[in-house]
Amino acid sequence: MSAATSEDRRRAWLQALLIVWVAFAVLAGSLIPAFSDQLIRLCGG
């Protein structure tokens, strides 16, 4: 029972992370260019 709960909890965290990723990819991902310029600079481009 406790193993199942732990698994559920882990999955819930992962799902939350996925939602963040999707939000980023759909919305914040639109800001990639802004971030990418930073990224390029960080990468020494």
Added chain:
Amino acid sequence: MKRLLDYLVLPPTVSAFERSYLRRMNTIALWFFVAHIPFLAVVGWLNGTGALAAALAAAGGVAGPLLATKALRSCRQQSMVFGVTAMLMGALLVHFGRGMWTIEMHFYFFVALALLAVFANPMVVVVGAVTVAVHHFALWFISPQSVFNYDAPLSSVLVHAAFVVVESVAAVFVARSFFDNVIGLERIVEARTAELDARNREMSLVFEHVNQGLLTATPDGVLNTERSRAVDTWFGAPQPQDTLWSFFGRVDPRFSGWLQMGWDQVIDGLMPREVALDMLPKRLAAGERLFDAAWQVVERDGKLEQVLLMVSDVTERVRREEADLVQRELMEVFDKLSRGRTGFLEFFGEARAMVDSLRGEPQASDIEQRRVVHTLKGNCALFGFTSVARACHDVESLADEGSRPLTAEDRAMVIHAWEAAAARASRFLDEQRPLIELEERDVEELASAIDRGAAKPELQGLIDSWRHEPLRKRFERLGEQAKTLAQRLNKGEVRIETEGHDLRLPRERFAKVFSVLPHVVRNAVDHGLPAQSSGKDPWLRFSCVKNVDELVLSVADNGTGIDWDAVAAKARQRGLEPRSRTDLVEALFLDGLSTRNQATDVSGRGVGMSAVREACEALGGRVEVDSAPGGGTRVSLHIPLERHAS
């Protein structure tokens, strides 16, 4: 709106096939997008937009589906994440590929949207379309140079959006069709399989419990595996590749042999199938049990596919019918016995002698044996022993059909039938107790002889004659036989006339003549008497006239008379050349000559008349036949007087 939603959102049930398919597609898609990491790095390097940044951004794009494989249980939901990933990769490609190829990089979106249809889920396409729409509008505001390599107005974004919408609609349609017709097909097959399984279970239930043996065979006779349980219970389980005849050969070799002979005719199609099927055996014996076999062909487009055999256990029914027959026969025998004990006992003794003559190695020729069987048949029918008459008829038919002499088996069949019938009748018979049947007129006749002072020898002769049955009773029996036959043959009600019926003839001398008289009666009814439709009242006359030196026993009818042309034709077929009426009368007595082409159980074998002549000639007599077209026929047996009674 609801219909649109129902179209876009798949039904909740996920089949095993769909799950397996999506797992495979999700894995392929993941590797496809992993391959984008080096690809985007190259694009970033070529365009001077930063290879490492492009690779890192692409890796971030792949993180989503990787995360989804752990976070989401549903394969469909995992697929939808690829909708976001695909568009994100498109955005990265346009961004890192910006410069002179910026617009060309947009082709990626259209390719990716189309590819998303492989997930067979419209929502994956919708997710992709929404993602790309949001990206474009947002970027156009925030960083237009990331999307367009010129100063594009909003209308340019809308044109792009319009193409995305058109393609998305098409991709949604393709995805849904894919789901319905390929993924869903599996579902349909599953449902159909389940339905077939249910029907198979129902059929098995029927096969397990039906009280009939059902089995099918290919045109080669090889048994199919499906059969009802009754087959195994009754005959044992067939072996693989068993044919109908090899299987039933272990149970009833006669059935099997007959079946194998008739099978080719069913298969080759030379004769109508119904006729060929009708020639297959219909009765099967397994130990003590009896079965009816019914045959049916299964054809497709006129071509024979299967032969169906339905076997029913008829043991009880047959036994019941046999018991009924035996019962009826006993009643008839009892009736005949009660009408005239003396005559019955005479018949019984004569019939037993005839049967005895068939025992052991035959002393007589085949034709003589046939006469015995034929005469036995006629007399047994006359005295109610129908089972013996039937056995005789069957034996005659078998020999005729095979154009062969009577065999030991044939004789055994007759003997067996007689012994069974005689054993049943013996309970009524008391042969050991000599009884004499007298009628009042017999006593009156004796009294009158005494009154007129008759001499002792005359009185002695009168009393001796009481040991013999009066002809009246014999004529009565023959009359009954004629009436029964006439009704069966649709000849109407026959009037019987008798003459000289008070005579009593000694059995020792006339036994053979009495036993052949039924042949004459059968011929008279079958060949002679007019059909009911002729409007003529049929009659038969039995007479016995005592002349000075001979006794004339005759049977006359008012029928159509003998067809002498037919007799002549039949005689010519036998290689004879009849020139006169005498020759034609001679031909009537030839063994095997009959004007009938087909023998029936009444007449037509050409045995009866020859037996009549043989019996008559054995007493030194002769047979005369008078017949004229339309004037009836008279068969007279002239027997010289010797020791006959009064």
